[in-house]
Amino acid sequence: MKARTKYVAFFLLPAFTLIAVFVVYPVARTVTLSFFNESGKFVGFANYVRVLSSREIINVEGFRRGFPLGALVHNLLWIAIHLPVTLSLGLLLAVLLKNVRGGSIIKSIIFLGMVMPMIVGGVMINFIFDRNLGIFNAFIKLFGVQPKTWTAHPDTALLSLISGSVWLWTGFSTVLYSAGLETIPKDLYEAAQLDGASPFKIFTKITVPMLRPITIVVITMTLLWELKVFDIVYVATMGGPGGASNVLALQMYLYAFRAMDFNRSAVVAVLMTVSTLLVSLPLLRTLKEDQT
Amino acid sequence: MKTKTLLVSLVGWLLALIWILPFVGVFMTAIRPLDELLKGWWNFSTFRPTLNNFVGAWNHPTASLSKGMLNSLMVAVPATFLPLFLATMAGYGLSRYRFKLRTPLLALIVVALALPQQTIAVPIFQMMNALNLVDTYLGLIIVHTAWGIPWITFFMRNFFTTIPKSMEEAARIDGASDITIFFKVAFPLAMPAVGSAFALQFTWVWSDFFLALILVYSPNKLLATQRIPLMRGVYHVDWGLLSSAAIMVMVVPISVYLLLQRYYIKGMIGWSLK
Numbered sequence: 001m002k003a004r005t006k007y008v009a010f011f012l013l014p015a016f017t018l019i020a021v022f023v024v025y026p027v028a029r030t031v032t033l034s035f036f037n038e039s040g041k042f043v044g045f046a047n048y049v050r051v052l053s054s055r056e057i058i059n060v061e062g063f064r065r066g067f068p069l070g071a072l073v074h075n076l077l078w079i080a081i082h083l084p085v086t087l088s089l090g091l092l093l094a095v096l097l098k099n100v101r102g103g104s105i106i107k108s109i110i111f112l113g114m115v116m117p118m119i120v121g122g123v124m125i126n127f128i129f130d131r132n133l134g135i136f137n138a139f140i141k142l143f144g145v146q147p148k149t150w151t152a153h154p155d156t157a158l159l160s161l162i163s164g165s166v167w168l169w170t171g172f173s174t175v176l177y178s179a180g181l182e183t184i185p186k187d188l189y190e191a192a193q194l195d196g197a198s199p200f201k202i203f204t205k206i207t208v209p210m211l212r213p214i215t216i217v218v219i220t221m222t223l224l225w226e227l228k229v230f231d232i233v234y235v236a237t238m239g240g241p242g243g244a245s246n247v248l249a250l251q252m253y254l255y256a257f258r259a260m261d262f263n264r265s266a267v268v269a270v271l272m273t274v275s276t277l278l279v280s281l282p283l284l285r286t287l288k289e290d291q292t
Numbered sequence: 293m294k295t296k297t298l299l300v301s302l303v304g305w306l307l308a309l310i311w312i313l314p315f316v317g318v319f320m321t322a323i324r325p326l327d328e329l330l331k332g333w334w335n336f337s338t339f340r341p342t343l344n345n346f347v348g349a350w351n352h353p354t355a356s357l358s359k360g361m362l363n364s365l366m367v368a369v370p371a372t373f374l375p376l377f378l379a380t381m382a383g384y385g386l387s388r389y390r391f392k393l394r395t396p397l398l399a400l401i402v403v404a405l406a407l408p409q410q411t412i413a414v415p416i417f418q419m420m421n422a423l424n425l426v427d428t429y430l431g432l433i434i435v436h437t438a439w440g441i442p443w444i445t446f447f448m449r450n451f452f453t454t455i456p457k458s459m460e461e462a463a464r465i466d467g468a469s470d471i472t473i474f475f476k477v478a479f480p481l482a483m484p485a486v487g488s489a490f491a492l493q494f495t496w497v498w499s500d501f502f503l504a505l506i507l508v509y510s511p512n513k514l515l516a517t518q519r520i521p522l523m524r525g526v527y528h529v530d531w532g533l534l535s536s537a538a539i540m541v542m543v544v545p546i547s548v549y550l551l552l553q554r555y556y557i558k559g560m561i562g563w564s565l566k
Contacts, residue, residue, distance in 0.1 A: 019441055100300055117498065127321070235521050
């Protein structure tokens with residue numbers, strides 16, 4: 001018994017000491033910071049009220065006048081657009097490419113967006129939407145639309161970033177769904193075909209239900225990306241123009257390292273943390289099933 | 293049936309073409325002089341490829357990429373191997389021993405997986421400041437190590453639970469201690485999983501921007517990713533320079549991906565699936 005404890009400590013202690021000091025403690029400290037003011041006085045939820053009612057986080061006026069709508073709303077918009085698009089596009093591509101000659105090469109190409117540094121991803125988004133050099137403008141010019149730098153206009157900056165993010169992130173759902181399709185037994189399809197089921201019926205009654213566990217993972221990871229997105233916004237627009245493409249992660253950085261307001265930045269960090277933890281609950285649940 | 297397969301293939305390749313166009317564009321912009329770009333990188337009425345942009349970015353006066361890539365390497369190598377080693381040990385421990393704290397520790401690392409870096413940013417900065425480790429690579433390496441350990445531990449634990457214990461038990465009968473068994477039997481067996489974790493951790497540390505942004509600021513110490521935003525011109529965007537810099541910075545993780553593709557994808561799927 002004693003010897004076993006010794007071994008457990010040998011294997012676990014170095015790793016978990018680092019986690020305790022450089023992950024757990026900072027998280028606790030951030031939570032504390034969010035309840036205190038600059039001079040170290042406990043203020044309850046005052047910081048939260050201040051942050052949530054600020055123009056940077058939720059801009060009520062924006063709902064009448066247009067962007068900026070506030071970082072929190074922008075993140076929600078990101079989720080509302082980016083999640084369904086990457087999810088369905090990934091599933092579509094995975095199913096489509098299954099029977100394409102060289103499909104794995106195409107998947108590798110689509111996956112490249114996931115492999116490059118996101119700071120480069122942000123530069124690429126700027127490049128796609130640039131007035132003179134952007135392929136997007138070259139394309140829409142064919143339809144007679146005036147070219148412009150889409151990331152530099154308040155009403156299109158956020159949407160440009162979100163579409164750029166679709167370009168970067170679809171590789172993830174495609175690759176995961178492709179792996180998921182491999183796990184579906186072939187005889188299920190054969191049986192359905194023998195029974196005369198239509199391709200649409202096979203897709204909705206076999207493929208989609210069998211992919212449920214993968215879908216949970218894809219949704220979780222995609223939501224985490226949408227809540228944490230930082231690099232591409234930092235390099236492409238710096239949240240601009242005039243905050244029109246700002247997001248929570250960037251606002252946290254601006255509060256902390258530009259305005260030197262650690263308490264307000266802590267509030268934003270806590271809001272982000274709570275939402276990411278809520279999102280990852282399904283993953284924790286799979287862990288529980290795993291225990292038996 | 294034949295025409296349908298052909299049609300599907302055609303659509304697939306068309307999509308691949310659309311997806312890769314921005315890469316082609318960046319590449320063309322990097323290898324062509326500015327006056328050719330003004331007509332669009334897709335215009336080939338004249339085509340005089342040059343490496344000037346690459347040389348310019350590599351030796352940039354204020355954001356030299358040669359220095360940046362070297363700096364990134366100096367951070368990424370230790371910040372890959374250190375967590376890899378410690379987390380493989382931890383993952384092994386979590387898979388092979390039953391003890392009271394096991395489930396809470398597992399839950400802790402899963403929770404840590406989801407955390408945004410913003411949650412630790414300010415306290416980490418203050419701690420590193422107190423330790424005199426701000427603006428040093430050691431500080432950044434420590435944070436990357438601590439940050440990488442949860443997911444690698446989780447990944448390695450999942451791997452170890454799938455491999456049978458029979459070989460380890462055979463070694464135990466021969467009188468080997470648990471520590472010897474780990475280093476002589478389990479660790480070598482885990483090489484494919486270690487390969488996956490290596491590919492992902494190295495890529496992520498190389499690609500990191502946020503932690504570097506808050507911890508490293510001296511101009512000569514800036515990492516490769518930090519120099520990208522500095523590559524823009526002051527009055528206008530120098531796309532040639534920026535494109536070649538972007539290519540050089542992404543060539544490293546993309547090479548890792550292409551060389552270790554099977555491990556890379558396995559890591560991505562294994563880590564997120566189970």
